[in-house]
Amino acid sequence: MPEEYIQKVQPDTSLRNYIWQYTFVDFPFEQARQMEFTVLPSSNTRMILFLGEPSLYEEKNTWQPVDRYSLTGFVSRPHQFTPTSTLRQAMVHFTAWGMQPLVDFPLAEITDQRADLNYILNCDLENLSADLSQAPTAPEKARILDHFFIKQLQQVRPTDARAQPLVQYILRTKGALRLEDLCKNLFIGERTAQRLVHNAVGVNFKFFPGSSGSNTFDV
Template sequence: MDGQNICKLLPDFKLRDYIQSYTFINIPYEQASQLDFWVMPASHSRMIFFLGEASLQKIDGKFERIESNGLSGFYSMPHLFVPTQSLQQVIIQFTPWGVQPLLDFPLSDITDTRADLQFIFKSGMDKLRSGLLAASDTNERKRILDAFFVDQYRKTKAIDQRIKALVQNIGGKHGNISLDQLSRNAFLGERTIQRIVHSAIGINYKFFTKLIRLEYVRALLGKNEYSLHEVALKAGYFDQAHFIHEFQSVYGESPRAFHKRQNNQMWNQVESKEPRQQ
């Protein structure tokens, strides 16, 4: 697949505390119909705008039509989407704490599901979508999104700045850090950390660290440089059996089978592509 069909841009500087990137996808159906669009569990949530036909999502073994633009909650398992026509969409990828300020409910309420953006933003969705559709190029779409989100975040309360240091600490250990150790590193009580994480990110500490740890595992597997034993050790698992069990509990298959099936699939390109400045 031509990498030019996927363009990832950094948001306006004022938004980078909240939004990591905008990914613009435009893939003809002839190509899109050959792809498995598996969306993986991650330590950040995503908002998706459909600019073309809706996609199908596999839910409880059945495919359901996704008619509306939506915010995905944190995923505890992979989710399969299938294009019905050409794949034209914008994915807004947030920082771990970037979405919760926009919501009046905990993000954990939509784990493994999604919320309609009309419900979240109340108004402005039709204008935003028509603007994105009418835009002449990707850069204009990016400017439209910047203006929309700057206006939305202007209405929110300031985030608890302690969450940034906590996430940096957790990420520095690739999720392999106990609450007790983080408490000592951050000079904060364990209950305080749990409250900050849940309030700022929307999910509990244990789930968040697990997502970061498994992101690291997928990155190690993708390098094709390490044995499963080495991956388990680098990710901090005390033995390979424990590593395989936890991986299988999320992805439904062994690390080896998962890596073989996922290799060269589209979501790898979406996730691995580095955002660029406009």
């Protein structure tokens, strides 16, 4: 891609455990209309905000608008779209540790990129997009995203604080607990729950099908 249309900016130092970099894309229509893009499944999550008119993708021989806000790390299959106007995007590249510490939401429940980011982030992405659209330079856009994610980080309850009541329950009852209930109560993903509770309780968990068909923790 022509470098003059793509700018990359590092996040604030306080966010670098969670965010690797920001990428800002601004293709004039003359260039954008000649291009097709494919979003591939990936291990690390990216959040894409369309700042202009959403592009289109083809599905079952019909054209559908691309979601204005999406998480590409949860795409289950290659997803191709064709720009239909000036292509303006802000992309947030999360680290392997990633997005989970920034949200009070179990990301393990997301199955594709059509997650409702307004709900996950508990915010108004329309206002964020409007602010990004009005910022004239990439560094100014980056500072807007820094402010947004620093505020997100301050609002999210510490993971240990979310885990503490459940850890106490496990220690007190010494009983089995369904993995899905554990994650639901903690508002975290399955791997995070396993790691946290294992560290706090100090035992290894064995997984086996429960009577309901769901996995349980045996402690």
